[in-house]
Amino acid sequence: MSVLFEPYRIRNLEIRNRFVRSATYDGYAEPNGHVSEGQIKLYSDLAEGGVGLIIAGIAYVHHSGQISPFQNSIAGDAVISSFEKLTSIVHERGAKIALQLFHGGREANYVKIKNNLPLAPSIIENDPYYLGQHQAITEKEIWEIIHSFGDGAKRAKEAGFDAVQLHGAHAYLLSQFLSTYTNRRQDQWGGNLENRLRLHLEIYRDIRKKVGKDYPVFIKLGVEDGLLGGLEFNEGKQAAKLLADFGFDSLEISQGLRGKRYIGTEYKTNINSINKEAYYRNWCREIKNSTDIPIMMVGGLRSFSLMQEIVENEEADLVSICRPLICEPGLINAWNTNPTKKAKCMSCNKCVDAIFKGKSIQCKHGFEK
Numbered sequence: 001m002s003v004l005f006e007p008y009r010i011r012n013l014e015i016r017n018r019f020v021r022s023a024t025y026d027g028y029a030e031p032n033g034h035v036s037e038g039q040i041k042l043y044s045d046l047a048e049g050g051v052g053l054i055i056a057g058i059a060y061v062h063h064s065g066q067i068s069p070f071q072n073s074i075a076g077d078a079v080i081s082s083f084e085k086l087t088s089i090v091h092e093r094g095a096k097i098a099l100q101l102f103h104g105g106r107e108a109n110y111v112k113i114k115n116n117l118p119l120a121p122s123i124i125e126n127d128p129y130y131l132g133q134h135q136a137i138t139e140k141e142i143w144e145i146i147h148s149f150g151d152g153a154k155r156a157k158e159a160g161f162d163a164v165q166l167h168g169a170h171a172y173l174l175s176q177f178l179s180t181y182t183n184r185r186q187d188q189w190g191g192n193l194e195n196r197l198r199l200h201l202e203i204y205r206d207i208r209k210k211v212g213k214d215y216p217v218f219i220k221l222g223v224e225d226g227l228l229g230g231l232e233f234n235e236g237k238q239a240a241k242l243l244a245d246f247g248f249d250s251l252e253i254s255q256g257l258r259g260k261r262y263i264g265t266e267y268k269t270n271i272n273s274i275n276k277e278a279y280y281r282n283w284c285r286e287i288k289n290s291t292d293i294p295i296m297m298v299g300g301l302r303s304f305s306l307m308q309e310i311v312e313n314e315e316a317d318l319v320s321i322c323r324p325l326i327c328e329p330g331l332i333n334a335w336n337t338n339p340t341k342k343a344k345c346m347s348c349n350k351c352v353d354a355i356f357k358g359k360s361i362q363c364k365h366g367f368e369k
Contacts, residue, residue, distance in 0.1 A: 002304075002308055002339065003018065003308060003311050003312055004017060004018045004019065004304070004307060004308055004311060004319070004335075005017045005018075005336060006018065008052070008294075008317065008318060010163070010216055010218075010249055010250050010294050011214065011215075011216045011249050012214055012216070013096060013162050013163055013216050014096075015052040015053045015096050015318075016052045016094060016095070016096075017050070017052040017332070018052065018307075018311055018317070018318045018319060019050070019051050019052045019053075019318070019319060019321065019332050020051070020052065020053045020054075020055060020252075020296055020298075020318050020319065020320040020321070021046050021051045021053070021054045021055060021320070021321060021322065021325055022055060022220075022252065022296075022298045022320035022321060022322040023055035023056060023057035023058065023100040023165065023167070023220070023322075024057045024058075024322050024361065025057050025058050025067075025068065025071065025355060025361070026038075026039065026042060026057060026360060026361045027068065027070050027071075027354075027355060027358070027359060027360035027361055028042060028070065028360050028361075029070050029071050029072045029073075030070075030082075031069055031070065032073075032078075032079075033059075033060075033071065033072055033073025033074075033075070033076075033079055034072075034073075034078075034079055034082040035072065035079075035082040035083055035085065035086045038360065039072075039086065040085065040086060040089060042329075043056065043086055043089065043090055043097070044089050044090070044093065045329040045330070046090075046095070046325060046329050047089070047090045047092075047093035047094065047095035047097075048093050048329075048330070049325070049328075049329040049330035049331065049332055049333055050330065050331075050332030050333035050335075050336060051095055051325070051332050052095060052096065052318075052332075053095065053096045053097070053098065053162075053318070054090060054095055054096070054097045054098070055097075055098045055099075055100055055165055055218075055252075055320075056072070056086070056097060056098070056099050056100060056161075057072075057100050057102075058071060058072070058100055058102035058167060059071075059072040059073060059074040059099055059100060059101060059102055059152070059156075060072070060073055060074070060075060060102050060103060060104070061074055061075055061101050061102065061103060061145070061148040061149050061151070061152035062075055062103060062144070062145050062148040063075060063111070064103070064108060064111055064116070064118070064119055064141070064145070065102060065103030065104045065105070065108050065111075065119075065145070065173065066104065066108055066110045066111060067104040067107055067108050067109060067110055068110055068358070069110060070358075070360070071110075074099065074101065074152040074155050074156060075148065075151075075152065077155065079155070079159075080155055080158055080159045081159075083099070083155075083156070083159035083160070083161070084159050084160055086159075087159055087160030087161055087162075088160060091160070096162040096163075097161055097162055098161055098162055098163035098164060098165050098216070098218065099152075099156040099159075099161045099163075099164050099165070100164070100165045100166075100167050100220070101149055101152050101153060101156070101164050101165065101166050101167065102167045102172065103145055103148075103149075103167075103172065103173040103174075104118065104172050104173060105118065105119060105120055105121075105171075105172050105173030105174075105175075105176045105177075106118045106119065106120035106130060106132065106134040106173075106176060106182070107130075107171050107172055109132060112132065112133065117133050117134055117135040118132065118133075118134045118135070119134070119135060119136075119137040119141060119145075119173070120134040120135070120136060120137065120176055120182065121136070121137060121176050121177050121182055121183040121184070121185055121189065121190065122136055122182060122183060122184040122185055122190070123135065123136050124181075124182060124184070129227055129257070129258065129259060130171075136185075139187070139189075142189060142199065145173075146199070146202045146203050146206050147206055149166070149203040149206060149207060150203070150206030150207045150209065150210045151210065152164075153207040153210060153211050153215075153217070154210040154211055157211050157215055162216065163215070163216035163217065163218055163249070164207065164211075164215075164216075164217055164218070165217075165218040165219060165220055165252070166200070166203060166204075166217075166218070166219040166220070167220055168200060168219045168220055168221045168222060169220045169221055169222035169252075169254040169255060169256060169266070170222060170254065170255065170256070170257070170258060170265075170266055171257055171258045173199075174199060174200055174203075175222045175225075175231075175256045175257055176257070177189065177190075177196055177197075177198075177199045177200075178196050178197060178200070178222070178231055178236075178239060178256065179196075179225055179230045179231040179256055179257050180196070180229070180230060180231065181225060181227065181229050181230035181231070181257060182230075182257065183196050193235055193238060193239060193242075194242075197239055197242060197243070200219070200239075200243060201242075201243075201246055204217065204243075204246060204247060204248065208247065216249045216250070217247075217248055217249055218248065218249055218250040218251070218252065218296075219243060219248050219250075219251060219252070220251075220252040220254055220298075221236070221239065221240055221243065221251055221252070221253060221254065222236070222254055222255050222256030222257070223236025223237060223239065223240055223253055223254075223255075223256065223283055223287070224236050224255060224256055224283070225255070225256040225257040225259070226255050226256070226257060226258050226259035226260070226263075226264030226265055226266075227257055227258070227259035227260075227264055228259075230256065230257050231256045231257070233283060233286075236256065236283075237283075237286055237287055237290065240253070240287045240290075240291060241287070241290050241291055244291040244292070244293045245291075248293065249293060249294070250293055250294040250295070250296060250317075250318075251287065251291070251293065251294075251295055251296065252295075252296035252298055252320055253280055253283050253284045253287055253295060253296070253297065253298070254266050254280065254298055254299065255280070262349060262352075266298075266299070267323070267349060267352050268299075268300060268347075269347050269348065269349045270347055271300040271302060271345075271347035272346075272347065274302075274303050274306055276300060277300045277301055277302050277303060277306055278297065278299060278300060278301055278306060278310065279299045279300045280297060280298065280299035281297065281299075281310065281315060284297040284310075284315055284316045285315045285316075288314065288315055288316060288317075294317040294318060295316045295317050295318075296316065296317070296318045296319070296320045297310060297315070297316035297318070297319055297320060298319075298320035298321075298322070300347070301319055301320070301321055301324075302324060302342075302343045302345060302347075303342075303343075304335045304339045304340070304341070305339070305340075307319045308339075323345050323347065323351060323352075324343040324344070324345035326345070326351050326361060326362065326363050327344050327345055327351075327363035327365065328343065328344055328345070331343060344365075345363075346365065348364070348365075350363075350364035350365075351363055351364060
C-alpha cells in the first residue's frame with residue numbers, strides 16, 4: 001500500500017490517509033452565513049470520494065472580515081446547528097473535517113457595501129495591487145477580532161469540527177500583518193518579525209483558552225509574498241518556526257500577499273507537466289527540516305507519483321489538493337484503484353475566475369465524479 005493511503009495522526013486526530021482537501025471559498029453559503037444544501041452535497045461528495053481531511057474554507061469570525069454575501073459565518077451561535085449537520089455527514093462517510101477561521105482585512109469589500117471601510121494594519125497609498133479604500137485598524141478592534149477568532153474556534157468545536165485552521169495566507173488579515181508591505185505600524189503590532197507575528201500568537205492563545213489543550217489548531221501560512229517589497233522567504237521560514245514552537249499543531253505552507261494574476265498568486269495556471277507541479281516544494285522542504293510538527297504541502301499537486309515521492313522523502317507529511325477535486329471529487333478513490341490515473345484538472349483557472357465574478361465554484365469543463 002502506498003504511504004499516501006496510510007493513516008496519519010495530528011495530535012489526537014487520526015486521518016484515514018495523507019490527502020487533504022485544501023480550503024477554498026465555494027460561494028454556496030446561505031445569505032445568513034449558514035450551510036446550504038449545495039455545501040452539504042459538496043462536502044459529502046469529497047468525503048465519499050476518499051479525502052482524508054477536508055478543510056472547509058474561509059468562515060468569517062467577525063462581521064468586519066466578511067468578503068462575500070455567500071460566505072459561511074462562524075461569528076454567532078445561530079450557525080452552529082447547520083454546521084453540525086455538515087460535520088455529521090462528513091464523519092458518516094469516514095472523513096475528518098476542519099473549519100478555516102478567517103478575516104479578510106482590507107479585502108473585506110462586502111463591509112464597504114454596508115457603509116464601513118475594510119480594516120487593514122496600515123493605510124497604503126497608491127498600491128498597484130489593491131485599489132480599494134480602507135482604514136487602519138485600532139488597538140480596540142484588534143483585540144475584538146482576536147477574541148472573535150477564539151469564539152469562532154469554540155463554536156467550531158461545538159459543531160463537531162475535528163480541528164480549526166487559521167487563514168494566515170494570501171491577501172487576508174493575518175498575511176497583511178505579517179508582511180512589511182502592508183504592515184507599517186509603529187506600535188507593538190508592527191516593525192520587527194515578532195511584532196508582526198503578534199496577532200497570530202494572540203489569536204492562538206485565545207483559541208487555546210477556549211477549546212482546551214488537546215483540540216488541534218492548524219494554520220495556513222503565507223511564507224513569501226507574490227510581490228516585490230513584501231515578505232521574503234527567510235522571514236517567512238522564521239515565522240513558521242516561531243508558530244510551530246509556540247504550539248500550532250500543523251502548518252500548511254502557501255504564499256502570502258498576492259501580486260500579479262496569476263503568476264504572483266497561489267493559484268498558478270498552466271500546470272501541464274510534472275515539473276510545474278508542487279511549486280511550494282522547496283519552501284516546504286526547508287520548513288519541514290526546521291520544525292517538528294506535521295507539514296501540509298499545497299500548490300499545483302496533480303500526479304500521484306510525485307506526491308508519494310514527496311511524502312516518502314519526508315518533504316511534507318500530508319498533501320493538500322483543491323482544484324483537481326473541484327472537477328473530480330472522487331479522485332482519491334480513483335488513485336487508490338489506479339495510481340497512474342491522470343487528474344483531469346487542466347489548471348485553466350476558470351473555476352477561480354468564476355469565484356471572482358461572484359459565482360459558486362465549479363469546473364467549467366463539466367467534469368463530474
